[in-house]
Amino acid sequence: MNLPTPARSGPAPEIDAAAWLNTAGPLTLHGLRGQVVFLHAFQMLCPACVSHGLPQASAVHERFAGQGLAVVGLHTVFEHHAAMGIEALTAFVHEYRLRFPIAIDRPGGDGPVPVTMRRYGFRGTPSVALVDHRGLLRMSHFGRADDLALGAMIGRLLLERERDG
Amino acid sequence: MNLPTPARSGPAPEIDAAAWLNTAGPLTLHGLRGQVVFLHAFQMLCPACVSHGLPQASAVHERFAGQGLAVVGLHTVFEHHAAMGIEALTAFVHEYRLRFPIAIDRPGGDGPVPVTMRRYGFRGTPSVALVDHRGLLRMSHFGRADDLALGAMIGRLLLERERDG
């Protein structure tokens, strides 16, 4: 993970979900405004998501949820669609004890890549993104994200939020 | 893993598979007679199978296949049946680059536990078993199997095979 120099970027694209797990109702980045959002894009049959990305997302959730940060999983299926439907994902979430809200990215219609994944330009899974409390996209990374670097960006964004609050 | 003192046990129960992956045709323990067989029972949505059991089975396959030992995977689905059908398993095997033959255990009919799993009395997944070159069940273990202990049992059975050959 080579995090780009933190830079003010544009507004984070909204999530377009076909369904949600682990939440009473649909979430939106707009509704989460005021919190830092850690977005983790994964596929349940992606080995690096299972071995690294999802455990990291769970660790971020355990450590920072309720302290001004929300973790949102995004199931961005772009291959093996038949094997990763909602029933399979529900079993997966149960077995891997994932506790954070998970959006099922809306199928793209004219191609294998789903809508939200395209909006963010994620090149594959796992990918992560950080959205600040004002709704700006501040970091986007494809591949294994280093804990120290990710933590540093989270610490920075949480302090920005405090200062503005 | 506490391997029991190696003891001559009875004949290993035959595999009853609904289908096979990674092999030109169905295999049987009877047909593998003369080789040591390492049997790995797993479910594709079982976290300990993914993190430990399957990498170990792949390592055993890479190290010992063609030296008198055959690795056979056994997909023993006893929960979340709808999420772990053959199409899902095929995608999983592709993504995790599993190279050894895999039997899909035959559904049990009158309960969730499939036929071969019941024959072996496996208490869950991951489970492993070793069958010697004469077809006798020599080791059966539920849970994480230690590499040193498993290796020692394999080394012993391979030497027994050589001596009888």
Add this chain to the structure above:
Amino acid sequence: MNLPTPARSGPAPEIDAAAWLNTAGPLTLHGLRGQVVFLHAFQMLCPACVSHGLPQASAVHERFAGQGLAVVGLHTVFEHHAAMGIEALTAFVHEYRLRFPIAIDRPGGDGPVPVTMRRYGFRGTPSVALVDHRGLLRMSHFGRADDLALGAMIGRLLLERERDG
């Protein structure tokens, strides 16, 4: 690691070193004022320092040195003194390829615990501390420090530094 709620604490105690490795001359926290300082207290024969603490200190050094943060190792020998002299430490630093400056904590005189370790009240090794750009002690932790939590504190202190700069 349970990091305390970030709180403004008092001034960080100065380092009192008998000797330094990996630096042209002695360093002081006073001289490092203006940078965030990550202080890692270790002993070369402490297993958790070798397996976790020192690799973490090296990772912090690689990632953040030159970006407003300085890593300083502190060899706080409080047991097996004869086995951990400067000659042994020099060989250790060479073999483990440690690149950051390392202070050899000054022997305490009237007890086994050296001077700087006593000033900080470290309960053992590994211990870590973070000093902000104004010289205030902002975090002190005994034991394994979590990368995400440590990263978050570093990110926070680096932003404070930027805002004041």
Add this chain to the structure above:
Amino acid sequence: MNLPTPARSGPAPEIDAAAWLNTAGPLTLHGLRGQVVFLHAFQMLCPACVSHGLPQASAVHERFAGQGLAVVGLHTVFEHHAAMGIEALTAFVHEYRLRFPIAIDRPGGDGPVPVTMRRYGFRGTPSVALVDHRGLLRMSHFGRADDLALGAMIGRLLLERERDG
């Protein structure tokens, strides 16, 4: 680790130790005849010995000692001699909780490489060797030794011992 095809080799060279730790008196391979001997050559300041070799030797000791196998450590200092004397090694053995007998290889006199290390032709540390119950050297390996392969060789030699017993 690519273990060579197990082959009957010559007699294992005897250990020449300047001193012993973790044992009431000196040991010899001759005195251990009848047991399989796992010999682990290490240096206390060798990173791969600390992270991999010694934990593996401890695991072999815990699993197989008393079942016809003896683990013997061999401290083969060939660099940084002043930093790895018997006092330093004693502290190291205490901190890392090593339980098996450890021979301090006798200094070579006319070069940095000690006597037993030269007899075995070890190219560095960590190195491992296996001696069968008849005193023959059956395996010698420089570098990280794979648990499955090492276990297989141990299992083989233990069965040979049983058959001859």
